[in-house]
Amino acid sequence: DGGITQSPKYLFRKEGQNVTLSCEQNLNHDAMYWYRQDPGQGLRLIYYSQIVNDFQKGDIAEGYSVSREKKESFPLTVTSAQKNPTAFYLCASSREGVGAYEQYFGPGTRLTVT
């Protein structure tokens, strides 16, 4: 089965703790993305990576960090510096990262920080 997996589906953390969200794809896609979605809102780009060992900040990168050590994996760490971390986090991938290709989304992780 080809696709994108995200885990866990729901995540609860205490304020002040860092948390890492997993994203894995077996589509052999070069580009991967992380988006944040707040209730009733659109998708805001956090970070993206067009190739292994390289990534760029999106529109709301503050308080987040990523790595891209393997083509299949693009984990996102939500740090304690993120002021409002509670949200729905979506990972996506595309064949290439120039916006000309459709993005495939994972099922998402709902993070709640109290």
Add this chain to the structure above:
Amino acid sequence: GQQVMQIPQYQHVQEGEDFTTYCNSSTTLSNIQWYKQRPGGHPVFLIQLVKSGEVKKQKRLTFQFGEAKKNSSLHITATQTTDVGTYFCAGLGGTDKLIFGTGTRLQVFP
């Protein structure tokens, strides 16, 4: 920076009625994509438009790309309850990133 707005934000229709959502960009777009997100789900790609004035159809869905490549629309004919969800447009402007619109949430009453 580039912005992509969608109207309306919400639309409630009776099953069988038509529905249209409009997408407007502040800059000229190279292409525009449309996605659908069911309640509690994740966005799923529907279609991509590239040419000025392009029109594409998928069964009851009709997608248009404006002549100036700054706007687009999605029209659903005779809505069904399975059409419920949020429809997003996403445009590629002067950067290498897709910019997602604010979305239109469609509710269909049986």
